[in-house]
Amino acid sequence: MPDRRDWSVQAAAAAADLRLWATVPVIPTWSRLEPLPLTTGDLTPGVQALVADPLWMLGRQWQFDELRGEDAGSPVKATVRGETVPFARFHAGLPGGHAAAAAVDLEPPGTPGALPLEARVEAEIPAVLPLRLRTQTGLHLMRLLRAAGHASVAAAAAAAYPIHAEPIHAEPSPDVSDPAGEARARLAAGRVPDGSAVLDALEAFDDGAGGLTGLPDRLASAAGPDGEAVREIVIRWRVWAGGLLVAPTGESWNPRRLEHAFAAQAPLSDGPVTLLVEEYTGGTLDWFHGDLTAAPDLGTAAAPTPPAPVADTTLPAPVRFAGMPADRLFAFEDSAVYLGGLQASRTDLARLAVVEFALAYSVDWFHVPLILPYGSATRIDDVRVVDTFGVTADLGPAREATSPGWAAFQSTPVGDTTRLADVFVLAPTVPRVLQGLPLEEVAFFRDEMANLVWGVERVVPGHSSGEPVPRAGQAARVSLLQSDPDDLGDAQIVYRLMTPVPDNWMPFVAVRERQGDPTAHHVLERRPMLRYRADEPADLVNPLGTVLLTSSGADPATDRLLIAEEEVPREGVTITRAFQQARTEGGGTVLWIGRHVRTGQGEGASGLRFDTAVPPGAV
Template identity: 30%
Template structure:
């Protein structure tokens, strides 16, 4: 039987060779093989092989105008967060109340001679005074002074004039309140360009925090022709460069790559959609992507018109966005426009002023609002004085006296476990502005039923749970669709930043985040509790 022997020859590098210079030089010993390899990869075709060297385009900057409720806050100079999250009376800090009160008292001493104690500082200004705290030394000397905000608020009733408040820095207009108490979100609208065009950028259901390009939608499309009076349009030439990022493949085929680079080390991030396209970018012609700088202005709507690319051979190509896909497109705007907000990147945040937890009790169909922090202080159950306890004692205290075999007595108690700072919201159908009934959670006030006489628990003091309609206060309502089953956390705190002119900005923001620990209550109703034996009826004396 014939036998067959196959012999193979393979060229391998010598690991003991020390000619590093020759290795890095990569001398080509077979030019024919190299040309064949280039032909196999399609490099000889010469199609799409040119390099862009210049891009000519027209850039249009349309300014975002101030919100009608805050005309003194220009989005081109003031960050959007400070405008959207502003509160009407946020300018009146504790220090300004004291300073303005002292200045007005010196100017109008005769007018304020007969004012009542409600216009003076008995302790820290409200809401801190609600907790009985006094100004610590050496600030105790400020107690008894006038509250500047109270004087300014009631200046007409007190007979004060504008001259009494002149030169104190009080803003002429109060910022608009964009907080929607029933939806627990912000709603604001900013005109764009010429007000006669009717275009508006609308922030829908903003939960507080960063305002980015995707936060607003356009109410109407840009006009077909003509430009606004203050719209800036100019033709520019940009010079593109190759896309570069850490760990990017080298731009040419025959360069030695860094062996330590791991493309898989860039995991897709669900909050940044562009990262999901990175692997596809690397695998498909990663050396054919170019970027070009386009000048932009914060607080403006950037629009790019008629981009034309010039390659290394002098040929020109008009650029057009894809017809069915876009990455940075806002609803209501065309696909070559981008909203550029002026934002606060790293504002200074103060401690939490108010912390409220909202949670649904699906068994009783009740929404609970739990005040955990108010005015920067953690709330604890109020302590009752002996006089208050004697006036309204706890109902049905258990009696542990008696013999083991004695009869046990029970007493009916309407409810137990009611806790202060827990506020119920009951579902109800209320007529809307158009007359159509709407389901809303309506704020109620809980009573302590475990005492001899039912006693109302404290009403909400957090501004997050209060709605002020002008000079009066109305009942807080919440739309049921606003709240998920796991609940919501509401926080209120101070933020500090500066505008583009270096002026300080201080505002109070409200943030809404999902709750990880919904509130749970141990309240019980219709309880048969341990009681005391009834007192014996005295026998009448004959």
């Protein structure tokens, strides 16, 4: 019988081994599998994947139409030659007889101050800047002064140019309240200077070169002996505040057509080309928005950039798209793509053409990438392709000049064969724009029962802050209140001269463009609405925003906006004004206020009627 002490020694040794295994790291190992030929040592038969039935392979090749020989090779090299030059001149609005004098120079893309073309076209400055923007610029001035140790000057600026809580318009409408704007104005009043007021006061000291000849009295007295240092800070702030919001370059908005119009010119070596855009509704600008013309000439830039030659050689790549059939013999399409489920009737010619391209000819298309500078006009002189047999082919443009004809990426009429037809436009635009809430929104639509076109102000700038204020609910609460006279007696009906319409509905009446001329076209003219109140004289209702005005500085009481009748179709039009921000090519940011035109929501009904008899108390 073994001794019990031997068991104790063995147990202690086993515990020590377990502790040792718990502390010793594990060394990983791998095993490699190598092919071992069983005959001559040659690996070639194993990788050939031979088939036992060669006739089956021939049959599959016959089914895929691979036994029909073609004297053609695959492209292996493509060379593109031409020249490119950035746009150098810009004209806001449609060019007239003095287009060269009204045009301005464009900064080359990538240089300081270069703006996206959308910002230059759409930018507009409202009559009164929104309170949020005026507060932001005032706060930044105080931060700069306090950081430099001039807190007394910051306090003096807040006291000299305060943000007032009263309405910013001279005659605000009593029916539109802006509680959020009034609260924000009361919060900032006396604490933050009005940035817009400070900029207006500094205009008297402008030296014409971006500097200041002095400071306003209140700021100069607060600065004391540090006046020169404070002046440098104010100059730096003035440059920042002046560039915070993009200022318009002329007047691009055409109120008659409810769209933007402009022209941009690029000086190619064989003559300038002008991109003429007559119908730009906002958003993202692209090559198809305008037409290339040789006239009008917008003049020569002060420092023109010479055209750069384009000589790019690359390898053509096969075209690939989602749902493309497999182009390999043993490959199968993804289960999500079912080509047999395509349905097309005899008249669906476009669908049949696309299906035939996808099934039969998609493997025969190649694309040649071409990198072009941002914001340029490029003339393509020739495209030369070399295939696998060494055959060189010169490719022409993708267009058919006969009537009716067709063209791809061409900014001139289809039948055009001049030098302009070979120019491709890469506009200096941005791929993505951040847009804020609408500062103003107006819907245009037709009312067939009233035989009118209405411009309905849905959102208007608040009279205390310039921030967006919903207009529809407030106008309806005021306009629809009508009281019956007290002396009706036992009357069974009440005569109404006109049924009420909300105050934010502005009528447009069809009139002839030239009075007395029966051949003149009809246009839509904005007319004021009459508002009747109990125990008060009737007054005229005018728009509170700027979309229904000819210009932002027009007087609503006397302005009569004229719109071409065809610009308001049956589906209607909606126009918004909003803050927009985007990144520039240099990595900076640009902020502007622009308009965007989009399709409306169809016709509407105002319920407007004249000469009606209704029961007492009915509206």
